Amino acid sequence: MYQTIYIDIVFLTNFLMDYMLLRLVGRFLHLGGSRFRCLASAALGAGFSCLLLYMPVRIVFPVAVLIHGSCAFFMAAFAFRLKRGCLLAKTILAMYLTAFVVGGIYQALETEGTMTGRTFLLFLAGTYGSLYTLTCVAETFRLCRKNIYPVTLIYQGKKQQSYGFFDTGNLLMDPVSRQPVSIVKPELLEKVLSRELVKKLMYIKEKPEELESTELAGLRPHFLSCRTAGGKEGLLLGVILTELTIQTPGRVVHVGKPVLAITFEPSALGEEYEILLNSRLLN
DSSP states (O other), X not given: OOXXXXXXXXXXXXXXXXXXXXXXXXXXXXXXXXXXXXXXXXXXXXXXXXXXXXXXXXXXXXXXXHHHHHHHHHHHHHHTTOOSSHHHHHHHHHHHHHHHHHHHHHHHHHHTTOOOHHHHHHHHHXXXXXXXXXXXXXXXXXXXXXXXXXXXXXXXXXXXXXXXXXXXXXXXXXXXXXXXXXXXXXXXXXXXXXXXXXXXXXXXXXXGGGGGOTTTXXXXXXXXXXXXXXXXXXXXXXXXXXXXXXXXXXOEEEEESOEEEEOOOGGGXXXXXXXEEOGGXXX
């Protein structure tokens, strides 16, 4: 008994499924793979699935596991620029678990005989949307338990979302505007301003004349004196943006003309957030 298989349908089905899996796993594990690399990896996985159909002999189970594991290894390594290690193993495991859940739903629909082209696309959209939303909700609850909240920086109409840590020990005040001061990573400012502007701010100590620059005038750059946890005195460069919003479980806090001090020390902030929120902002 022969069965007709359309190789283009097999490729497209596997390509869309693999791309969805990669995007979901990347979101869940905060891997940050680009769309292009995920598309290329999905195409690699789909091509590999098509190639298996032309194998002249039936593959035994242990060999099949090894072959599929190798494919998953290359897909994860390329999509998320991962090398050998614990994170790569965790990524491959997450891919298999997600594939097991999604594949189970797909198999159930296919068994019922209701899987058409339109149904398949609706299945992909619904599954991706549901799992993505579930991942976002779970991530928000996890971060809120650590006093980490979604924040949005706004400057001259441009918005950039990130996460901020509510630090009860941050009591820094701006002597000029009398406003609470939050600490921000320069990498985040680059996304809402520009890399060139942030570079100018980085070297403003060596070139104080830049304080009078018309390009920086809207940010109103000025120096703030501060004391670190170790008791050391220092200076931080402060800038003023248009608005800062903080999404807490109970309300959205809008801070007009927020003062942000730039830290150029990588160890000053954690990996899960890019802003150290002032304790007075949520009181």
